[in-house]
Amino acid sequence: MKRSFVREILESIDNETISFAGGLPNEKLFPSKELKKCASKVLKNKEIYQYGLSNGIKELRQKIAKMYCNSGFKTNEENILITTGSQQAMFIISKYFENKSITLEKPSYLGAINIFKLNHIKMKEVDLKKDGIDIKKFEKSFAKTKLAYLIPDFQNPTSTTYSKTKRDEVAKIIKKYDGILIEDSPYSELYFEKKETLISSQIPNNSFHLGSFSKTLSPSLRIGWIRASKELIDSLIIIKESIDLHSSGISQYILNEYLKDDANFEKHTQKIRDDYQDKMEYFCKCLDKYLPTFKYTKPKGGMFIYGSFKKIDTFELVKKAMKEKVLFVPGNQFYTNKEKINNEIRFNYTNSSKKDIKKGIKTISKLI
């Protein structure tokens, strides 16, 4: 295994660097005042410093379960396992399926690809189309693997969003082969048009749904979760226990306090959506003006713009851009066979000012 290119280049960032590389939220929007208030309240309570349950504190699991119920997806706290970010959720599930095969999107989330490698899971990539995975190829692959990892909402890296038809078709195939879907949706609250329906809601006993507070509140809390049937959750708790006993109780209690006011949480996520949509529109405008040969699809939500040039080697380009203190991720990093694709780029638009967006894109344009 090699280190993640994204995490490696994040280390080279200094104050002068314009980074479109990592999937970093806009730090100006972290609800620091509210979280500080919640922290000072709960930190007075001695109970929170103690060891806790491996599946997470009950009140927090109840609140997460209620979020599913609010969108019509019947869930209770026994269906929830709190994890140390959704990254750990993926690790736990991969451990459960160690040495098996999995069908996944091409390209896919680099952090997932690395976890699957670490757990000796054989990856079968299936092409992504504009409205989601290529369904014919998906069925062919899933019939053999009976296990799939998909990111249907504003996918990382491509921002692809599955249409309603694709979601229904995927659910039908999972049911037909009585397999399992790992539905990873850390970006589902960052929609610009409408909130999408989870595929898992159609197959509640044949799915793991992964959620996270990293993109809505703060990644530093390191709180994510898995929603699954009680039986599957019970099996995963055994793995979770061996990894870290439980996720940080202090983070969980602060979060639980914050979520007592759900109207405030909703107001906060709306603020993020508005800010990201505005940044995305501006980024697209700059791309069209300064990099007209870069072809991309405008995202409907999330944090990334993905596209390609006809001929340019983007891995060579990023090496030159790094010298000019501009960063982005070449698309080849998101494929299991990295060498093949070398003309694509993933841009993150959420963590740069408009001034830097313009400056960064102009720099890339000059290098080309």
Ligand code: PMP
């Ligand atoms: N899944 C996807 C698709 C992601 O993009 C990320 C973060 N970049 C994660 C999972 C992990 O997020 P976290 O552990 O912060 O919840």
